[in-house]
Amino acid sequence: MKQSKSxxxxxxxxxxxxxxxxxAAILAVEKAHNNGDRFTLDELGLRMNVSSKTLSRLWSLDRGVDQKTVRVCFSAFNLELCSEDYTILDEPNHTETSGELLVSLETEEVSSSESLSVDSFINEQRDKLKHFWSYPDGPVPLDSPFYVERPPIEELVYREVTQPGCVIRIRAPRQMGKSSLVLRLCAFAQKQGYRTVNLNCYQIDSDGLTDLNQLLRNLCWRIATELDIAPNLNDIWDEEVGCKLNCSFYLQYLLKQIQSPVVLVLNEVDCFFEHPHIATEFFALLRSWCEEARQNANWSKLRLVVVYSTEEYATLDINRSPFNIGLPIRLVEFTQQQVEDLAQRHALDWSSGKESAQLMSLVGGHPALIRIALYYLCSQVITLQELIQEALTNGGIYRYHLWRHWAKLQEKPSLAKIYTDVVTAKQGISLDPIEAYKLESLGLICFKGDRIIPRCELYRTYFAKQLATII
Structure with a gap:
């Protein structure tokens, strides 16, 4: 019997x-016509002549949008829709499609010779998303759909980095998104034609943390190498001048050879706080560069970005520190709306708000903990209820994250004793400011008014049990 086409x-x-x-096309238009500022969802909707709800469906990668709308969205950014850009989403209860699907946007005609279920399409789509679903450990890649903007932070740093001689200070505990923000800041700077040097201070050898001359020579060598300039340190470095002056002269020598601004990012500068003598001298040097940039045209090409978890005010002279100048950026937790938006990007429908509220009652808006949960949920290896139950009993999917914190506390018994008071208190407590800073730098507490409480319910429950074993 001959089958009829539908x-x-x-x-x-x-x-x-x-x-x-x-x-990528949207980003290019933002850079060229919107001063690099990101379009809001409403602005994108106006530009594409579609509703923000439709855009949310389009970005979800799991819900269908009519073919004409997709074509309109692409054409709004001078793109032509290609077959690799989309896949067919069959409607429920209608599963007849061809073994080799032939799609024509003009005729919207599909011929079928064998049955293929909607589940097959979904599974195929999940396979295509697997490269996005890598375990969320480390910065969010530039091409990932899972980066969550926290307005107005991105706009502020993009604008500030264009200012001559600027200083940007990005502060947040570990796994709050500092490195992800820095990646995007560097990408923006490169789009402006700037040169970027992104250094992680934890890569410095132990000798560099005890010998200032060795530290500054290493720093100069790395900056020159990143700028594709032959270091030639021995030809310029004069041991009789002193290492700080040598470093300043050398950096000025590098800046003279670069016509464009140079963005110097110093990540994890906290590592110097355990070496007070080095920290005092090094941060005083950074402060002198900032002051030089205000009065010297060559130095004004330098844009300094300092990234850290906490300040040790007790060990630094406020007049010789870079931590009280420039634009301060402090990363905060995700809001419930941002969590729901991120869930949608993971192909989860949390529009009711129920699921996001349940997860946030456990981990708050902690970016890393939210992303770890969504990774497991979208991979369908655990349900939300199972996740919460296991996390509260033995750490569950968060056990490696919790073990890292536990190891830090065991290294500092006095700090562990103080944290015991925090997690066992029925209400917030007061702490010595230095101890509070140490716990905050680990990301273990937050401030509620003038009182201190555990960062989230997960920390309260887990560490109350663990700390009880060593008291």
């Missing part, structure tokens, strides 16, 4: 490749 409208959804191509 004609009906089918929704289509973007592939990861299609979404990446569209986002």
């Amino acid at each position: 004609r009906r409208k089918r929704g289509i959804m973007l592939t990861p490749a299609g979404l990446k191509r569209l986002e």
Whole structure:
């Protein structure tokens, strides 16, 4: 019996490749025509002539949008829709499609010779998303759809880095998104034609943390190498002058050879706080560069970005520190709306707000803990209820994260004793400011008015049990 062809409208959804191509085109327009500022969802909707709800469906990568809408969205950014940009999403209870799917946007006609279920399409789509679903450990890659903006932070740092001789101070505990923000700041700077040098201070050898001359020579060598300039340190470095002056002369020598601004990022400068003599001299040097940039045209090409978890005010002279000048940026937790938006990007429908509220009652808006949960939930290896129950009993999917914190506390018994008081108190307590700073730098507490409480319920429950074993 001859099968008849059927004609009906089918929704289509973007592939990861299609979404990446569209986002790249949007980013290019933002840089060229919007001063680098990101479009809001409403602004994008106006530009594409579609609703923000439709855009949310388009970005979700799991819900269908009509073919004409997708074509309109692409054309708004001078893109032509290609077959690699989308896949067909069959409607429920209609599963007849061909073994080799042939799609025509003009005729919207599909011929079928064998049955293929909607589940097959979903599974195929999940396979295409697997490269995005890597375990969330480390900075969010530039091409990832899982980076969550926290307005107005991105706008502030993008604007500030264009200012001559600027200083940007980014502060937050570990795994709050500092490195992800720095990646995007450097990418923005490079789009402006700037040179960027992104240094992680934990890569400095132990000798560099006890010998200031060795530290500054290493720093100069690394900066020159990143700028593709032959270091030639021995030709310029004069041991009789002193290492700080040598370092300043050398950096000025590098800046003279670069026509464009140079963004110097110093990540994890906290490592110097355990070496007070080195910290005092090194941070005083950074402060002198900032002051020089205000009055010297060559030095004004330098843009300094300092990234850290906490300040040790007790060990630094406020007049010789870079931690009280420039633009201060402090990263905060995700809001419930941001959590729901991120869940949607993971192909989870949390629009009711129930699921996001349940997860946040456990981990708050902690970016790393939220992303770890969504990774396991979208991979369908655990339900939300199982996740919460296991996390409160033995740490569950968070056990490695918790073990890292536990190891830090065991290294500092006096700090562990203080944290015991925090997690066992029925209400917030007061602490010595230095001890509070140490716990905050680890990300273990937050401030509620003038009182201190555990960062989240997960920490309260887990560490109350663990700390009880060593008291």
